[in-house]
Amino acid sequence: MSISTSIWVWIAALLTLMVYSFLYKDNPFYRLAEHIFMGLSLGYTLTILWYNYIIPRVYEPLFLPPHQWSLIFPILLGLMTFGIFSKKYNWLIKYPLAFYVGGYAGLRIPLLLQSWIIRQVEASFLTPDKFTSVYSSINAILIFVGLVTTLIYFYFSKKREHGFGAAANVGIIFIMVAFGAAFGYTVMARISLLIGRMQFLIQEWLGIM
Amino acid sequence: MIFLLILSFSISAKDTPDDAGGSITINAYNIPEGTQRILLYRLAGGDTIYEEVGLISIFKGEYDDASVVDGMEYLYRGKAITEDRAYVAEIKEYISSSPEWFNKSRTSVLLLLILFWVVVLIYIQLAKKNPEGLFIRRLPPLEAMDEAVGRATEMGKPVLYVPGIEYITDAGTLASITILEMVGKKVAEYDTRIINPHFDPIVMTIAQETLKTAFSEAGRPDAFNKDDVFYLTSEQFGFAAGVDGIMHREKPGAIFLQGYFYAESLILAETGYSIGAIQIAGTNATTQLPFFVAACDYVLLGEEMFAASAYISREPRLLGSIKGADLVKSALLILIGAGVIFGTIAFIADNAGNPTYMEIFNKILEFLARAAS
Numbered sequence A: 001m002s003i004s005t006s007i008w009v010w011i012a013a014l015l016t017l018m019v020y021s022f023l024y025k026d027n028p029f030y031r032l033a034e035h036i037f038m039g040l041s042l043g044y045t046l047t048i049l050w051y052n053y054i055i056p057r058v059y060e061p062l063f064l065p066p067h068q069w070s071l072i073f074p075i076l077l078g079l080m081t082f083g084i085f086s087k088k089y090n091w092l093i094k095y096p097l098a099f100y101v102g103g104y105a106g107l108r109i110p111l112l113l114q115s116w117i118i119r120q121v122e123a124s125f126l127t128p129d130k131f132t133s134v135y136s137s138i139n140a141i142l143i144f145v146g147l148v149t150t151l152i153y154f155y156f157s158k159k160r161e162h163g164f165g166a167a168a169n170v171g172i173i174f175i176m177v178a179f180g181a182a183f184g185y186t187v188m189a190r191i192s193l194l195i196g197r198m199q200f201l202i203q204e205w206l207g208i209m
Numbered sequence B: 001m002i003f004l005l006i007l008s009f010s011i012s013a014k015d016t017p018d019d020a021g022g023s024i025t026i027n028a029y030n031i032p033e034g035t036q037r038i039l040l041y042r043l044a045g046g047d048t049i050y051e052e053v054g055l056i057s058i059f060k061g062e063y064d065d066a067s068v069v070d071g072m073e074y075l076y077r078g079k080a081i082t083e084d085r086a087y088v089a090e091i092k093e094y095i096s097s098s099p100e101w102f103n104k105s106r107t108s109v110l111l112l113l114i115l116f117w118v119v120v121l122i123y124i125q126l127a128k129k130n131p132e133g134l135f136i137r138r139l140p141p142l143e144a145m146d147e148a149v150g151r152a153t154e155m156g157k158p159v160l161y162v163p164g165i166e167y168i169t170d171a172g173t174l175a176s177i178t179i180l181e182m183v184g185k186k187v188a189e190y191d192t193r194i195i196n197p198h199f200d201p202i203v204m205t206i207a208q209e210t211l212k213t214a215f216s217e218a219g220r221p222d223a224f225n226k227d228d229v230f231y232l233t234s235e236q237f238g239f240a241a242g243v244d245g246i247m248h249r250e251k252p253g254a255i256f257l258q259g260y261f262y263a264e265s266l267i268l269a270e271t272g273y274s275i276g277a278i279q280i281a282g283t284n285a286t287t288q289l290p291f292f293v294a295a296c297d298y299v300l301l302g303e304e305m306f307a308a309s310a311y312i313s314r315e316p317r318l319l320g321s322i323k324g325a326d327l328v329k330s331a332l333l334i335l336i337g338a339g340v341i342f343g344t345i346a347f348i349a350d351n352a353g354n355p356t357y358m359e360i361f362n363k364i365l366e367f368l369a370r371a372a373s
Helices: A007-023 A028-063 A069-085 A090-124 A134-153 A162-205 B104-129 B140-154 B171-190 B201-217 B236-250 B264-274 B289-295 B303-313 B316-351 B356-372
Strands: B003-005 B010-015 B024-029 B037-044 B051-056 B062-065 B074-081 B086-090 B159-164 B194-198 B229-231 B254-260 B278-283 B298-301
Touching (some): A028 B236, A069 A090, A090 A134, A090 B356, B010 B086, B037 B062, B051 B062, B140 B303, B159 B171, B159 B236, B171 B201, B171 B278, B194 B236, B201 B229, B236 B264, B278 B303, B298 B303
Parallel strands (some): B159 B254
Antiparallel strands (some): B024 B062, B037 B074
């Protein structure tokens, strides 16, 4: 056993223990770690914004040759966001927000339509090559039934009566099975994170293994 | 090594079609037998020496030079190397790249979008004429919101509303703001406190205005405390730690987790569960829904969030888009059903010696695959 002599390992180990102390109950050690974490993350975010965005994307292209004067327009649009601090000019924020939301929607919707809807439709067609074995046949039928009933579950403008309600109930079963699988998968991933932290405490900090 | 200009081996270059510029596609033809690699050289306008840019694929006979500058002119030279000699080919005219305004490979997506847009516009007009005429089914989590705020009031505890950790551009965050307005009205009516921490300053600003309006509409503008709507941090787990701390110190009676969440979803929902708060979650992040389903009392699943905002507001534009989306779902179901029936008929006909239907079916599949790629 050789305990680490690095001050950074000690700080990391103590902060890890402070955070885990929350498992017992809320306490001053957890609060200290929480406030250090939040303060550091805020400072880190500001530094990243300054060095990765303001300097290379605003200051350098605008003030260093070759000057990109066209950037003044998006910068002005961004500056309009600060109108929110003024009672008189707080309406200015509507313009950058409208540009931001509209532009983003325009970029995202075609991509989502392509990757989520068209690809799903394409994958749902039951072609002969999907029935090459018993396993693949069951798989193809399950995906087809699951897709149709899940889509029916997400119908909002029709009352759930008769067969429609039954199909929606089958849909929710498929949804819950998918959720269960995703839950189990993520719990495994979280356990691996816990193992990583334990390895750090035992190996790097305490030097036991 | 001997360099020979052989007529049969040639290359061509063209501005890569349907792209955002910055790319020239080079094709090689009549690649000599036994070629081990094809080196590609480029001469930029004004330069005198060719520089090596990459290798043309022997199998595809193609190379996408994505390191060019739009508007600058280039010449290309290909060198096919076999075991004992090298064959050289080059283009004679300068070529340059430029961006295209229209990506033709996405025409099918555009057509679908136009179709969807027309359907939604029609339903928005119908909703404007008769908003009560458009039925939207009851959503249990919405009914529970009243109960949750009432419970927090009875217990003398505040309500905590977390709008997720996405920006205002996310549809889930926008839906969350509509739900916040409804919760804000209830909170004002019941004279309870609402705590609203934020990940993004712009969302925070909008939430402040939304809650201020909600309190005013409920006839309690004086009860609104601007300081209860605050910015925490834009770091994911820093935000989660902060919200967890608030949950433990303030002990809210009701927690609303509405918006887009990432890996912090389970941390937040578990902490909320541990303090015994009634929790109503909603997210369009499909990967996080399982955790909310496991740890919360009520959950709005994905699209239900958007339907909820339409249900609450009865806003014609939202009602119209929900109705339009339902119609598109019907169209997709019909398309999939027709595809299955047609595919089966094509398969039977193909086995009986008539391949025509199968050829048509394969063309439809190819079209869909192209549109999805």
